[in-house]
C-alpha cells in the first residue's frame with residue numbers, strides 16, 4: 300500500500316538544451332530591475348550569453364551584476380543584500396553552481412526581510428524566516444547540489460567555531476528553474492566528478508532515508524539510474540551531451556528527493572566537516588560515500604531480519620551489476636564495492652589534503668548528526684569511517 304506523504308512545492312521547471320535562451324520570455328516585461336548573480340566570469344563562456352544579455356537589455360531591463368566566488372557565508376549575503384536592498388530589485392537570477400544558487404536564494408529572501416541573515420538561520424538565529432522573497436530564478440551550470448529545486452540555502456562559516464546552516468522556508472524554492480544541460484559542457488572534470496558524486500550521494504541517501512516515501516523512492520531510483528549511466532562518461536568526455544543531460548536531470552531530481560526525504564550520514568559529515576574545514580561540499584560527499592555505505596551495508600548484514608534497507612541496497616547492487624539471480628547479500632556488497640570503485644575512478648581527493656588530521660576526528664564525529672541514516676553508529680565508528688579517508 301502506498302503510504303502517506305507530504306510533497307513540497309516545486310519551481311516551474313524548464314528542462315532541456317536551449318532553455319537558457321528562453322530566460323527573457325520567462326522573466327517577463329513586468330520585472331524590469333534584475334539582479335544577476337554569477338560565480339565568476341566563466342558565465343561569459345556560455346555561448347548564448349551575449350544573445351540573452353542583449354535581449355534583456357533591448358527589452359528595457361536594467362541588469363545589476365553581483366558575484367560570489369565561493370560557498371557563501373552569512374557576511375557575503377548581508378553585504379550583497381545591503382548593496383541592492385534599496386535598488387527595487389524585481390527578480391534575482393542566479394546562474395552558476397550550488398554556491399551561486401544558494402547565495403541567490405538567500406539574497407532573494409533577505410532583500411525583503413530586515414536584519415542580518417544569521418537571525419534566520421536554522422539552529423543559529425532566533426527567528427524563522429517568513430518566506431517572503433523577490434522572484435527568484437535558478438540556472439545551474441554544474442550538476443551537483445540540486446539547489447535549483449530545494450527550499451534551503453546553505454551558508455557557512457569555517458573554522459574552530461564554524462558551521463554550515465540553512466536558511467529554509469518552503470516558499471524559498473526558486474520560482475523558476477531553467478535547467479539547460481548545455482550550460483554544463485564547460486564544467487571541468489574535477490567539478491563534474493565532485494558535483495556528480497554530491498548528486499549521487501543525495502539520491503542514494505534520500506532513497507535510504509528513514510523519511511523516504513514511495514514518491515521520493517521513484518524519483519531517487521530514476522536519478523540513480525541516470526548517474527550510473529552518465530557520471531563516468533561526463534567525467535571522461537565533457538562534450539558528451541547525452542551524459543551531461545543525464546547528470547543535469549539526476550542533480551535536479553536529487554534536490555527534490557533530499558527536500559522531501561532528507562539525507563543520511565554522508566551529509567551529516569558534510570555539515571560538521573564543512574563547518575570546521577574549508578573543503579568543497581562535493582568533495583566531502585564524494586570522498587565519504589564509499590566508506591559510509593560500506594559501514595551501512597556491513598551493519599545491515601549483521602541484522603538477523605531483512606528489512607526495507609536490505610531490499611533497497613540489494614536493488615542498487617542489482618542495477619549497478621546488471622547481473623541476475625544473486626542473493627540479496629551479494630547485491631548489497633556489490634553496491635558498496637561500486638561506490639568505492641567510482642570514488643577511485645573519479646580521482647576524488649582525501650580529507651587529509653584539506654588539513655584534517657587524526658586529532659580532529661573525534662570532534663568532527665561528536666558534531667555529526669545522522670538521524671535519518673538507515674543505521675545509527677557510535678562515535679568510535681564515525682571516527683573509524685573518517686580515518687579511512689584521511
Ligand SMILES: [Fe+2]
Pocket residue numbers: 444497498501566580584
Ligand atoms: Fe549535497
